[in-house]
Amino acid sequence: MRYWLMKSEPDEVSFDDVLASPRHTTAWFGVRNYQARNFMRDQMQPGDGVLFYHSSCAVPGVAGIAEVASGPYPDESQFDPASKYFDPKATREQPRWMSIDVTAVEQGRYLPLTEMRELPALEDMVLLRKGSRLSISPVTADEWKAVVKRVRAKA
DNA sequence: GCCAACGTTGGC
DNA sequence: GCCAACGTTGGC
Structure with a gap:
C-alpha cells in the first residue's frame, strides 16, 4: 500500500465534484507529464491512499482524502479532437496517456x-x-499520517 | 499578471 | 546528443 498526492484544479474537478459523482468516483484524466503517467501506469494500485490537492486556486491545499480505485487504462481525452487534452500523436493502438479511477473517501477540514x-x-x-x-x-507513510491527522483535527 | 522552475521540442 | 527557444505550472 502506497500513498500519493494528486493535484486537481477545483475549477475543473474539485473534491466536492468527486463526492457528487456516482459511487464518489471519477476518472483521473488529463495528465500530460511522463513522470506522473508512469506513476499511474507502473506503481499506483487500487486501495492506495490519495491526498486530493487543489491547485491554481485562491487557497491551494488538501481538500480531502481519496483512494485509487482502478488499474491504469487509456485516457479517453487524448483521442478527442475537441478536448484540450487531445494528443494528435496518440492512437488507440498506441495510447500515450493513462487514467485511473479515484474514489473520494473522507472530507475533513x-x-x-x-x-x-x-x-x-x-x-x-x-x-x-x-x-x-x-x-x-x-x-x-509518515507524511500521510501527519496530513490525515491535520485533516481530521477539530481546528 | 508576474516570474521562477521545469519539461519538451527541434535544429544542428 | 546538445542546447536554445519555447511552453507550462502554479504560488504569489
Missing part, C-alpha cells in the same frame, strides 16, 4: 498549503520542494 509548510513532518514532502510541479507525487 481543508488543509491549506500555508499550514502544510509549517508542519515539520512535511519538510521533505515532494509537493513542497522548490520548483516541484509534478501533478502526481509520492507521499511517505
Whole structure:
C-alpha cells in the first residue's frame, strides 16, 4: 500500500465534484507529464491512499482524502479532437496517456498549503520542494499520517 | 499578471 | 546528443 498526492484544479474537478459523482468516483484524466503517467501506469494500485490537492486556486491545499480505485487504462481525452487534452500523436493502438479511477473517501477540514509548510513532518514532502510541479507525487507513510491527522483535527 | 522552475521540442 | 527557444505550472 502506497500513498500519493494528486493535484486537481477545483475549477475543473474539485473534491466536492468527486463526492457528487456516482459511487464518489471519477476518472483521473488529463495528465500530460511522463513522470506522473508512469506513476499511474507502473506503481499506483487500487486501495492506495490519495491526498486530493487543489491547485491554481485562491487557497491551494488538501481538500480531502481519496483512494485509487482502478488499474491504469487509456485516457479517453487524448483521442478527442475537441478536448484540450487531445494528443494528435496518440492512437488507440498506441495510447500515450493513462487514467485511473479515484474514489473520494473522507472530507475533513481543508488543509491549506500555508499550514502544510509549517508542519515539520512535511519538510521533505515532494509537493513542497522548490520548483516541484509534478501533478502526481509520492507521499511517505509518515507524511500521510501527519496530513490525515491535520485533516481530521477539530481546528 | 508576474516570474521562477521545469519539461519538451527541434535544429544542428 | 546538445542546447536554445519555447511552453507550462502554479504560488504569489
